[in-house]
Amino acid sequence: MNIYEEHGWKMEPSRNGFGRALADLAERHPELVVIGADLTESTRASYFSEKFPDRFFNAGIAEQNGVGMAAGFALAGKIAVFSTYGVFAAGRAYDQIRTTVCYSNLNVKIGGAHGGISVGPDGATHQALEEIAAMRVLPRMTLLVPADAEETYKATVAAIEEIEGPVYIRFGRAPVPTITDKDTPFEVGRARLVKDGKDLTIIACGAMVAESILAAEILEKDGISAQILDLHTIKPIDEDAIVKAAQETGAILTVEEHQIHGGMGSAVAEVVVRTNPVPMEFVGVQDRFGESGQPEELLRAFGLDYQSIAQKAKKLLKRKK
Amino acid sequence: MLDEKTRERFSEIARRIRFDIIKMTYHAGSGHPGGSLSIADILTVLYFKYLRHKPENPNWEERDIVILSKGHACPALYAVLAEAGYYPREEMWTLRKFGSRLQGHPAKDKGLPGIEVSTGSLGQGLSIAVGAAMAFKYMDNSDRRVYAILGDGEMQEGQIWEAIMAAGHYHLDNLVAIVDNNNLQIDGFVPDVMNIHPLPDKFRSFNWEPIEADGHDLDAIDDAFAKALEIRGKPAALIFHTIKGRGVSYMENEAQWHGKAPNRELALRAVQDLGFPAEALDRDIV
Ligand SMILES: Cc1ncc(C[n+]2csc(CCOP(=O)(O)OP(=O)(O)O)c2C)c(N)n1
Numbered sequence: 001m002n003i004y005e006e007h008g009w010k011m012e013p014s015r016n017g018f019g020r021a022l023a024d025l026a027e028r029h030p031e032l033v034v035i036g037a038d039l040t041e042s043t044r045a046s047y048f049s050e051k052f053p054d055r056f057f058n059a060g061i062a063e064q065n066g067v068g069m070a071a072g073f074a075l076a077g078k079i080a081v082f083s084t085y086g087v088f089a090a091g092r093a094y095d096q097i098r099t100t101v102c103y104s105n106l107n108v109k110i111g112g113a114h115g116g117i118s119v120g121p122d123g124a125t126h127q128a129l130e131e132i133a134a135m136r137v138l139p140r141m142t143l144l145v146p147a148d149a150e151e152t153y154k155a156t157v158a159a160i161e162e163i164e165g166p167v168y169i170r171f172g173r174a175p176v177p178t179i180t181d182k183d184t185p186f187e188v189g190r191a192r193l194v195k196d197g198k199d200l201t202i203i204a205c206g207a208m209v210a211e212s213i214l215a216a217e218i219l220e221k222d223g224i225s226a227q228i229l230d231l232h233t234i235k236p237i238d239e240d241a242i243v244k245a246a247q248e249t250g251a252i253l254t255v256e257e258h259q260i261h262g263g264m265g266s267a268v269a270e271v272v273v274r275t276n277p278v279p280m281e282f283v284g285v286q287d288r289f290g291e292s293g294q295p296e297e298l299l300r301a302f303g304l305d306y307q308s309i310a311q312k313a314k315k316l317l318k319r320k321k
Numbered sequence: 322m323l324d325e326k327t328r329e330r331f332s333e334i335a336r337r338i339r340f341d342i343i344k345m346t347y348h349a350g351s352g353h354p355g356g357s358l359s360i361a362d363i364l365t366v367l368y369f370k371y372l373r374h375k376p377e378n379p380n381w382e383e384r385d386i387v388i389l390s391k392g393h394a395c396p397a398l399y400a401v402l403a404e405a406g407y408y409p410r411e412e413m414w415t416l417r418k419f420g421s422r423l424q425g426h427p428a429k430d431k432g433l434p435g436i437e438v439s440t441g442s443l444g445q446g447l448s449i450a451v452g453a454a455m456a457f458k459y460m461d462n463s464d465r466r467v468y469a470i471l472g473d474g475e476m477q478e479g480q481i482w483e484a485i486m487a488a489g490h491y492h493l494d495n496l497v498a499i500v501d502n503n504n505l506q507i508d509g510f511v512p513d514v515m516n517i518h519p520l521p522d523k524f525r526s527f528n529w530e531p532i533e534a535d536g537h538d539l540d541a542i543d544d545a546f547a548k549a550l551e552i553r554g555k556p557a558a559l560i561f562h563t564i565k566g567r568g569v570s571y572m573e574n575e576a577q578w579h580g581k582a583p584n585r586e587l588a589l590r591a592v593q594d595l596g597f598p599a600e601a602l603d604r605d606i607v
Contacts, residue, residue, distance in 0.1 A: 124428065
C-alpha cells in the first residue's frame with residue numbers, strides 16, 4: 001500500500017474523467033465531435049469513440065492538422081475536441097492553437113494528456129512540463145488543470161457546456177488520489193478552498209493538490225497551519241482568492257508539476273506583486289527536462305513530493321515577517 | 322546478395338537483437354517492442370555492413386549519421402549499439418530506469434555513445450537528416466552519409482513531407498530515408514487511420530528514388546542499401562515491408578504490442594520463440 005491508499009484515497013488517472021465526460025456529453029450534445037491523433041485509448045477519447053464512432057475522427061499522427069481540423073469543425077458550428085499528449089498539442093500545434101483557434105475565437109477544446117513528470121518511464125519527450133506557460137499567455141484561452149479524475153470530469157463538462165471559445169484542459173497519465181467527489185463544487189475561475197489554515201497558503205493544481213494535502217499534514221505535526229487552495233483554473237485566474245490568501249496567511253507557496261518559469265506559480269506571483277506582496281516560494285520543475293523513472297520516484301527526485309513541499313513551506317515561513 | 326557466412330552471422334546478430342529487445346522491455350516493465358522488432362534486420366545490415374562508423378570512437382569526424390526518427394523503437398537501436406560495442410551489454414537492462422543512459426526515448430544529453438540526437442516526438446528526424454546532409458554535401462565537401470529511420474505512421478506528420486520536399490529540392494544523394502513499413506501504428510492499420518500510400522509514387526514526385534524491399538530478408542535488405550548508395554543527384558527512400566513484432570509469434574502484426582512490455586510468462590515464451598534458453602531472461606548468458 002502506498003501513502004495515498006493508506007490515506008484512504010482511491011487511485012485513478014485524471015484522464016479517465018476526461019473520457020467519461022466526453023462519453024456523457026455526447027449523449028446531450030449531438031454537435032460534439034472528437035478528433036484524435038493516434039492516441040485514442042491513451043487519452044481516453046476511446047470512451048467516446050467506442051460509443052459514438054460516427055463522431056470520432058482520427059487525424060493520424062498529425063497534430064497540427066488535427067487542431068486545424070477541429071477549428072474547421074467549430075467554424076461549421078460543431079463543438080470540437082482535439083486530444084493528444086500535451087507536448088504534441090500545446091507544443092507541436094502551438095501556432096495553430098494561437099492563430100487559428102484563439103485569434104479567430106473558435107469553439108475548440110483541447111484535451112492535453114500526459115501533463116507532468118509523473119508520465120514516468122517514457123521520459124522527457126513525453127512529459128509535458130511547459131503547457132501551462134504556453135497556453136496561459138494566449139488571449140481568449142481558458143486554461144484548466146483539474147486535480148483528479150472527478151474534477152477533470154467537471155472541467156470537461158464546463159469547458160463544453162459553459163464556455164464558448166478555446167479551452168485547454170491539462171490532465172495526467174498516472175493514477176492519482178481521488179480527493180473530490182460528485183458533490184464537491186467546481187466553478188471555472190474560482191479557486192477551491194481545500195483546507196483552512198492561518199500560517200501560509202499552499203496554492204496547487206493538478207495532482208499536486210493531493211500532494212499538498214499530505215504536506216499540510218506533516219506541517220500540522222510541527223504546529224504549522226497551512227491553508228490549501230486548488231487552483232484548477234489558471235486562466236482566468238481567481239484574483240480575489242489569491243489576494244485573500246495573501247492577506248489572511250501572509251505567505252504563499254505554489255505547487256505544480258510544471259516548469260517553475262512561466263507556469264501557475266508565475267501566474268499567482270503576477271497577482272501577488274500587483275496587489276498584496278507577501279513572501280512566496282515555488283515548487284515545480286527547476287528549469288530542466290524530465291527523464292525516465294517511476295512516477296513516485298520522479299516526484300521525489302524533482303522535489304515535487306509531499307515531503308519536499310513541506311520543506312519548502314518551512315523555508316518560506318522563515319521569510320515571513 | 323550476402324555470402325553465406327555473412328548471412329548466417331547477420332541472422333544470428335538480428336536474432337540476438339530481438340532477444341535483447343524482449344529482455345530489455347521485460348525488465349523495464351514498459352517500452353515499445355513491436356516497432357523495435359520490425360527494424361532488427363534492417364539495423365543489422367546497416368550497422369554491420371554499410372554504416373561507416375567507429376564504435377570505439379563514436380565522435381569520429383568522418384562517420385555517417387543515423388537518426389532514429391521513430392525514437393520509440395530505441396530498444397532496437399540500443400541493442401545494435403551494444404552489439405557493435407558502443408557500450409557494455411549489461412547496461413541494456415537499465416532501460417527506462419531512473420538515472421539510466423537508456424532513456425524511454427533516445428536522449429542525447431544522457432551521453433550514450435552512438436546516440437546522435439534526441440528523438441521521440443515523431444516527424445522531426447528527417448529534417449535534421451536533411452540539414453546534416455546539406456552541411457556534409459555543400460559545405461564540408463565530404464562524402465559522409467545520413468540515414469534517417471522513419472515509421473510509416475510517422476509519415477503522417479506534415480514535417481516529414483516538408484523535409485521530403487527539401488531533400489528532393491537540394492538533390493541530397495548522401496541522404497537515405499529508411500521507412501519501416503510495418504503497416505501498423507497505435508490506433509490500428511496505417512491505411513485505416515490515415516492513409517499514406519502510395520509511397521513510391523509520392524517519393525518519386527518529390528524527386529526521390531524509391532526502392533522497395535522485404536525488410537526481413539537479409540539479402541533483399543543488402544541489395545536495397547547497395548542500390549541506394551549508387552543513386553546520384555537525388556535522395557533514396559528505402560521502403561522496407563516489415564512485420565511489426567517480427568520474430569515473436571504472439572506479437573506479430575498485433576497493434577496492442579506497440580507500447581507494452583511482455584509479462585514474465587509472455588517474455589519467456591518470446592525468448593523460446595527466438596530460440597534462446599529461458600534462463601537467459603534473468604542471467605547474462607547470451
Ligand atoms: C509527434 C508525436 N505524436 C504522437 C506520438 C505518440 N506515438 C508514439 S509511437 C506512435 C505510433 C507510431 O507509428 P509508426 O510510426 O508506424 O511506428 P511503428 O509502428 O513502427 O512503431 C505514436 C502516435 C509521438 N511520439 N510523437
